[in-house]
Each structure stands twice: as structure tokens, then as C-alpha cells.
Amino acid sequence: MVSLRRIASDFxxxxxxxxxxxxxxxxxxxxPVMLILIFGAIFSGNSSGTINVYVQNQDIGxxxxxxxxxxxxxxxxxxxxxxVLLVPVNDTENFSNYLAEHSASDGIVxxxxxxxxxxxxxxxxxxxxxxxxxxxxxxxxxxxxxxITQFNLKYYNPNASSIIGMTSTTVNTxxxxxxxxxxxxxxxxxxxxxxxxxxxxxxxxxxxxKLFKQLSLTPLTKMEWLASKVIWYVxxxxxxxxxxxxxxxxxxxxxxxLTIWLIPFLILGPMLFSSLGMLVGTVTKNPETAGIxxxxxxxxxxxxxxxxxxxxxMPQYLQNIAQLLPLYYIIEGLNxxxxxxxxxxxxxxxxxxxxxxxxxxxxxxxxxxxxxx
Amino acid sequence: MxxxxxxxxxxxxxxxxxxxxxxxxxxxxxxxxxxxxxxFALLGPNGAGKTTAIEIMEGLRKRDQGNVKVLGFDPWxxxxxxxxxxxxxxxxFTFFEKATPREAILYYSDLxxxxxNPDQLIKEVLLEDSDKVLxxxxxxxxxxxxxxxxxxVNSPELLFLDEPTTGLDxxxxxxxxxxxxxxxxxxxxxxxxxHYLDEAQQLSDRVAIMxxxxxxxxxxxxxxxxxxxxxxxxxxxxxxxxxxxIGENTELVINYNEGIISIPLKQKIDALxxxxxxxxxxxxxxxxxxxxDSLDDVFVKLVSGMVDEHGEIIFENxxxxxx
Numbered sequence: 001m002v003s004l005r006r007i008a009s010d011f012x013x014x015x016x017x018x019x020x021x022x023x024x025x026x027x028x029x030x031x032p033v034m035l036i037l038i039f040g041a042i043f044s045g046n047s048s049g050t051i052n053v054y055v056q057n058q059d060i061g062x063x064x065x066x067x068x069x070x071x072x073x074x075x076x077x078x079x080x081x082x083x084v085l086l087v088p089v090n091d092t093e094n095f096s097n098y099l100a101e102h103s104a105s106d107g108i109v110x111x112x113x114x115x116x117x118x119x120x121x122x123x124x125x126x127x128x129x130x131x132x133x134x135x136x137x138x139x140x141x142x143x144x145x146x147x148i149t150q151f152n153l154k155y156y157n158p159n160a161s162s163i164i165g166m167t168s169t170t171v172n173t174x175x176x177x178x179x180x181x182x183x184x185x186x187x188x189x190x191x192x193x194x195x196x197x198x199x200x201x202x203x204x205x206x207x208x209x210k211l212f213k214q215l216s217l218t219p220l221t222k223m224e225w226l227a228s229k230v231i232w233y234v235x236x237x238x239x240x241x242x243x244x245x246x247x248x249x250x251x252x253x254x255x256x257x258l259t260i261w262l263i264p265f266l267i268l269g270p271m272l273f274s275s276l277g278m279l280v281g282t283v284t285k286n287p288e289t290a291g292i293x294x295x296x297x298x299x300x301x302x303x304x305x306x307x308x309x310x311x312x313x314m315p316q317y318l319q320n321i322a323q324l325l326p327l328y329y330i331i332e333g334l335n336x337x338x339x340x341x342x343x344x345x346x347x348x349x350x351x352x353x354x355x356x357x358x359x360x361x362x363x364x365x366x367x368x369x370x371x372x373x
Numbered sequence: 374m375x376x377x378x379x380x381x382x383x384x385x386x387x388x389x390x391x392x393x394x395x396x397x398x399x400x401x402x403x404x405x406x407x408x409x410x411x412x413f414a415l416l417g418p419n420g421a422g423k424t425t426a427i428e429i430m431e432g433l434r435k436r437d438q439g440n441v442k443v444l445g446f447d448p449w450x451x452x453x454x455x456x457x458x459x460x461x462x463x464x465x466f467t468f469f470e471k472a473t474p475r476e477a478i479l480y481y482s483d484l485x486x487x488x489x490n491p492d493q494l495i496k497e498v499l500l501e502d503s504d505k506v507l508x509x510x511x512x513x514x515x516x517x518x519x520x521x522x523x524x525x526v527n528s529p530e531l532l533f534l535d536e537p538t539t540g541l542d543x544x545x546x547x548x549x550x551x552x553x554x555x556x557x558x559x560x561x562x563x564x565x566x567x568h569y570l571d572e573a574q575q576l577s578d579r580v581a582i583m584x585x586x587x588x589x590x591x592x593x594x595x596x597x598x599x600x601x602x603x604x605x606x607x608x609x610x611x612x613x614x615x616x617x618x619i620g621e622n623t624e625l626v627i628n629y630n631e632g633i634i635s636i637p638l639k640q641k642i643d644a645l646x647x648x649x650x651x652x653x654x655x656x657x658x659x660x661x662x663x664x665x666d667s668l669d670d671v672f673v674k675l676v677s678g679m680v681d682e683h684g685e686i687i688f689e690n691x692x693x694x695x696x
Binding site for chain 1: 431432433434435452453456457459461463464465466467468469470471472476477480481483484485486507
């Protein structure tokens with residue numbers, strides 16, 4: 001029978017010890033904030049050079065000659081502008097939903113019959129999607145307007161008004177700044193590092209010093225012991241989260257959304273890595289090996305799971321590797337909630353994180369032994 | 374009229390206990406029991422199997438063969454019930470570094486779900502001067518006292534103390550003995566392991582000497598000396614030549630080792646015969662005395678060597694040359 005009194009007591013004694021250890025407190029709370037300040041300051045200039053713009057070409061023909069495919073010529077002209085990087089979207093997709101799902105704010109839709117209208121001199125409009133508050137929105141509109149003008153000049157008819165026009169549609173998704181990625185990334189970093197290193201260390205040390213054996217002589221159970229550690233690291237993670245968000249908003253003017261959706265990630269994350277740390281500390285023979293294995297498990301996640309840089313900026317093969325790392329889904333989930341407002345994506349991440357967490361937690365409890373056979 | 378039959382069961386009953394690790398028989402078929410209120414010491418060098426045996430009794434290790442009942446429980450299968458009734462200081466007791474003894478006591482009280490008066494426990498283990506010092510800053514003796522206090526939190530009827538004074542300085546050892554004597558005075562049953570002979574003699578009612586996983590002697594110190602000691606003997610300081618002379622001119626058994634001629638005495642008059650031969654030899658001889666084996670002598674004989682303060686055998690026993 002799990003006893004809350006025992007969990008609370010173990011939580012108190014562990015938490016007090018943690019707070020008395022200035023080193024742990026520094027790495028748990030202060031270090032991630034320092035990282036935000038350092039990385040935020042380094043990359044506070046602008047977002048990436050080229051802007052990703054999603055394009056849906058609904059004018060797919062058929063055309064009797066390739067020269068009659070004006071839509072493709074229009075897209076090629078946009079591409080050659082150098083300011084935008086076009087990402088094609090299948091014409092069967094609902095474009096607004098597609099943008100939301102991909103957490104994108106900039107897009108262009110070329111309507112059906114675009115080429116025919118152009119060739120016959122009938123008015124036709126290209127729709128530009130954008131978020132007016134984002135700095136990229138103006139750049140995309142300007143680029144599209146430039147290409148439209150170029151096309152209109154080619155079909156110069158002094159009597160006709162411009163053939164190609166532009167309509168704008170506002171989307172809610174915002175173009176993100178580096179610091180917007182950095183905050184969820186470093187919250188993920190904090191979720192990973194503190195519980196993981198601490199539990200690897202504690203569980204291997206307690207095994208070596210036989211403190212676990214000693215605790216096994218009390219009514220405290222393995223489950224209660226781990227539960228109190230998880231609660232402690234959830235508390236620490238929430239504190240660290242609040243600090244980082246405050247610094248992000250007030251120092252770097254980060255655009256992040258705070259909703260109730262963050263809660264499951266802030267609970268499951270520390271639970272996952274406390275359990276994983278304990279698992280590593282338990283299966284290894286001594287603290288030295290535990291430290292090495294702990295590093296081997298932790299370091300790839302620390303750098304590849306989207307902590308310091310958005311995953312999308314990495315080469316594809318690294319992105320594939322990243323998807324094997326549990327932290328990836330936590331950081332992606334946090335990004336989906338805090339930055340993109342993409343809750344469908346967040347649910348998928350949450351499901352993955354829940355499954356991994358439950359599995360690792362149960363494995364840690366099962367493998368972890370108070371006593372020896 | 375009703376007839377009440379009271380069955381007294383010993384708190385600890387161990388029968389043919391075995392624990393084997395690969396080729397090593399850590400505990401090799403030991404049998405003993407400990408009575409209520411008794412202080413029982415398992416004495417032996419490192420590797421004798423003391424800790425394995427005590428940990429099996431505490432429910433920390435699983436036995437391979439034999440029977441163990443502690444307070445009527447199977448320690449391995451019913452550990453959770455047993456642990457509420459026993460107090461334990463494991464070997465090399467340690468605690469959370471950043472907690473004080475007082476916090477440790479309150480923590481254990483919460484875990485056991487009992488109300489404790491920390492002041493009283495701290496006083497009982499003589500820790501008043503350092504109850505608010507972090508565990509990492511306590512001396513070895515103070516750490517052990519913290520362990521003793523924790524072992525008492527649940528008011529146990531049975532205490533297991535695994536090498537409670539190993540590595541402590543003489544003053545700290547005596548202080549711990551004082552605390553253990555206090556427990557004994559309260560009528561608690563105590564099982565302790567030690568490799569210090571004086572500790573076993575000072576504290577325990579009965580001793581079991583362990584070597585290579587087996588109990589080689591068991592009983593009170595006097596009983597062990599009686600059973601395994603060599604009885605009274607005459608010792609004469611002299612040369613090997615003198616030893617040979619006495620051997621040739623009497624019917625006595627003579628042992629010679631490093632300037633001491635040792636002669637077991639079957640009867641008192643044997644001493645007279647030996648001394649007469651010594652006088653007759655015209656050789657020089659020094660101090661004479663008669664003595665019996667002490668527990669030290671028996672221990673050295675039984676474990677084939679002396680142990681140092683860490684429990685390691687420092688030299689193999691040699692019984693001298695038999696003439």
C-alpha cells in the first residue's frame with residue numbers, strides 16, 4: 001500500500017538535502033537560465049535568412065503546351081527571388097489547416113485556372129497567407145508583389161487593369177524567433193539534465209554505500225522512494241520553467257503561449273528522466289560505470305533533441321536520429337504548445353511521451369532492488 | 374480452572390543455514406539460537422561469514438539452505454513485518470549527507486509511522502553535542518551513534534549491530550559500548566558481529582566464533598576456553614637446549630617457541646618434575662609461570678591466526694615445535 005506520509009517524508013528529507021547542496025541548485029535552476037541569457041544574446045538578431053513559404057498550386061492543368069503553364073513559371077520566379085524557400089503543398093490539402101499543422105505562418109495559394117486567366121487577360125488573384133505581427137509577413141508579401149508586377153508588366157496592356165492581383169489572408173500562427181525555440185528547448189534541457197544526472201548518481205551511490213539496503217529495513221517502498229524523487233524533480237522543473245519563461249519574456253520579448261497543456265509535459269518529463277536515471281544507476285555495477293552510461297544516454301539527447309537549435313535546422317539524417325530520442329517528443333510537444341499552438345501535434349507527442357514514461361518507470365521499479373538475493 | 378501453556382520461543386533460531394556464492398561457501402551450515410534478552414556476538418575475521426549470516430537474519434539476503442526464524446518470521450519472505458520489530462545498524466552505516474541526526478530520527482519516525490521524542494533518543498545514544506550537525510560533518514563515532522538512534526526509532530525488541538565499532542578510535546568505541554550496555558540494561562535482545570575480541574567479551578553473554586562460514590566454537594567465553602583451550606601449562610623462559618634436556622629427562626610433552634618452553638600440566642606435580650629437570654640441567658633459565666588459555670589464545674587457535682583492527686588475519690598461527 002503506497003503511503004503518502006512516507007512519500008512526503010522522503011520528499012522533505014531529499015528536498016532539504018538538495019537545497020543545502022548549492023551545486024545541485026545551481027545546475028537545476030540557475031544554469032538553464034544562464035543558457036537562455038547566453039544563447040538568447042548570441043542569436044537575438046534575427047531569425048533565419050531565408051523564409052520557409054508553403055505554396056499550393058491549384059492550377060495543375062492540363063496544358064496543351066508547357067508554355068501555357070503560367071502557374072509553374074510564377075512559382076519559379078518566386079523561387080529565384082532568393083528571399084523565400086518554397087515548400088510545395090499538395091493541391092488536395094486544406095491549406096489553412098496544413099499551415100496550422102506545420103506551425104507555419106507564411107503561404108501562397110495559386111488558384112485553379114490561374115494560367116488560363118492570365119493568358120486570356122482576365123483578372124485573377126494569388127492569395128498570400130501571413131501573420132501581420134510577424135516580421136516575415138511583409139517580406140513574403142513584398143516578394144510576391146514583386147513577382148506579380150513582373151508578370152503584369154510582361155502582359156502589358158495599358159487599357160487593362162492589372163491581371164494578377166493579390167489578396168491577403170491572416171493566419172494566427174506566428175513566425176518564430178530563435179528565443180521562442182530556445183525556451184522550450186532549454187526547458188527540455190532542464191527536464192532532462194537535473195533528474196537524469198541526479199538519479200544516475202544517487203541510485204548508483206546509494207547502492208554502493210548500501211543506503212538502499214538500509215532503507216529497505218524501513219517500511220518505505222521502492223515505489224514510494226522513486227515517487228518522492230519524481231515529485232521533487234517535477235517541483236524543480238516547474239520552478240525552473242517559470243524562471244526561464246520570465247527571463248524569455250522580459251529579457252528577449254519571446255512569444256510563447258502558456259496553457260494548461262504544458263502541465264502533462266512538465267510532469268511526465270521529470271518522471272521519465274528520473275526513472276531512466278534510476279534504471280541506468282541500477283543496472284550498472286558501480287558509480288563510475290553509471291556515470292559513463294549516463295553520459296552516453298544523456299549527451300545525444302542534450303544536443304540532438306532540439307534543445308539548443310530547432311530540429312528543422314539539422315540535416316535529415318540527424319532529424320531521423322532525433323526522432324528516436326524520448327526528449328525529442330517532449331521538446332516538440334512543448335514547441336507545439338508554447339510556440340505553434342498546434343495542439344493536434346502536441347497530443348501525438350503527449351501519447352508518445354506517456355507510453356515511454358510508463359514503460360521506463362515500470363522497468364525502473366522492476367529492475368531496481370533494495371535487497372540482494 | 375484453565376491450564377495455560379506458555380511456549381517460549383527464542384527470538385532467533387537458525388538451523389543448518391547455508392549461503393553459497395559460486396565456489397565460496399559464505400555460510401556453511403551454521404546452527405544456533407539466541408534467547409530473549411541475550412547479547413550474542415558473532416566473532417571472526419573478515420570473510421568468516423558474519424555479515425552474510427546477520428544479513429540473512431535481518432532479511433537483507435536470501436538464504437540458500439536451512440531454516441531461519443526471527444521473532445517467528447521468515448526474514449526474507451516476511452521482511453516487511455519483521456522490519457517493524459527490529460532495529461539494525463548495517464556494516465558501514467551511512468545516511469543522507471545533508472541531513473542532521475535530529476532530522477534523520479524524525480524521518481525514520483515518519484517512515485515507521487511512530488511518534489518519537491528525538492531529544493530522548495539523542496540523549497540515549499549520547500549525541501546531544503552534535504544533533505544539529507550535518508551527517509557529512511559528523512565523526513565516525515557520531516555517525517554510528519546516529520545509526521544506533523535510528524535503530525531505536527521503532528522501539529525494537531531485537532537489535533542487530535553489524536560491526537558497530539569498526540574503524541573507530543578507542544574512545545569512540547567505548548562510548549558506543551556504553552550505549553549498547555544501556556540497550557542491554559533495557560532487556561533488549563542484541564546480535565552483534567565483531568572482529569574485536571575485547572568487544573565480544575565486554576558486551577556479550579555468549580559468543581559464536583566463525584571461520585570459513587562455519588561456527589567453530591559457541592558458548593560463554595569460559596565455556597569456549599574450557600572446550601577449546603589447552604588447560605593449565607607451565608612456561609619457562611629458556612633455550613632450546615634446555616627444552617630438549619627436560620624432554621629427555623621427564624615424560625612430559627614439551628613445546629618450544631621463541632625462547633619459551635611450554636609444558637602442558639596434567640597434574641600440578643608435573644610442574645615440579647619439569648623444574649627439577651631444569652635445575653639439574655645446569656643450564657640458564659629465566660622467568661617461570663603457569664597460565665591458562667585466554668579467549669584470545671583460543672581465537673587464534675581456532676581461526677589459525679591473529680586479526681588486525683580491520684578484521685584481516687595478520688599472521689598465521691604457529692604452534693611451535695613439538696618435542
